[in-house]
Amino acid sequence: MPNPKERNQLLEDIGLLIEERLGISPLAARIYSLLTISSYDGLSFEEIRKIIKASKSSTSVNVNVLLQLGYISYHTKPGDRKRYFKVAKYYQLESLELYHQSLKREIEMVDKINAYNKKYHPIKFTPEKSVGNIAQIYLKKTQDLVKTTMESLKKHRNTEK
Numbered sequence: 001m002p003n004p005k006e007r008n009q010l011l012e013d014i015g016l017l018i019e020e021r022l023g024i025s026p027l028a029a030r031i032y033s034l035l036t037i038s039s040y041d042g043l044s045f046e047e048i049r050k051i052i053k054a055s056k057s058s059t060s061v062n063v064n065v066l067l068q069l070g071y072i073s074y075h076t077k078p079g080d081r082k083r084y085f086k087v088a089k090y091y092q093l094e095s096l097e098l099y100h101q102s103l104k105r106e107i108e109m110v111d112k113i114n115a116y117n118k119k120y121h122p123i124k125f126t127p128e129k130s131v132g133n134i135a136q137i138y139l140k141k142t143q144d145l146v147k148t149t150m151e152s153l154k155k156h157r158n159t160e161k
Helices: 004-022 026-036 045-052 056-069 091-120 131-160
Strands: 072-077 080-087
Touching: 004 026, 004 091, 026 045, 026 056, 026 072, 026 080, 045 056, 045 080, 056 072, 091 131
Parallel strands: none
Antiparallel strands: 072 080
8 A cells, every 4th residue: 555645745846846837727737647547446535535634526627638639548347337547548648749839839949949040140159059059959869759659659549459
């Protein structure tokens, strides 16, 4: 049985990261975090509510948001009317697609900044020493890695069908 204090600290740590990365509410991030560290069987609504210590209404709203975003899914068990929630199997793919789009926008912005500096501040912009070029290289390498990872996840998902 997990230590509640250790589990709660981990939920908070993961939750803060998830909240920022996915742009979701703190409660949705904590629910998502809880499901991330739970068994493959998932948790019932009441189990989530009890561990997170939130009202039925708040829990329901945030569970529904996570379902709509595709970050979590649910299943039922034979003879049991309860729904059991768990992290969607390919939630990472959704997250990486958002991150990939964010990188694309950032690369476009760095390109504009570099073009502007080349035109109006040529002394500031020396290609071999430009901070803008260093940032551009980093962003493009990161974007390539994200794209490769997305392709691997899609390939893996397709082999399961």
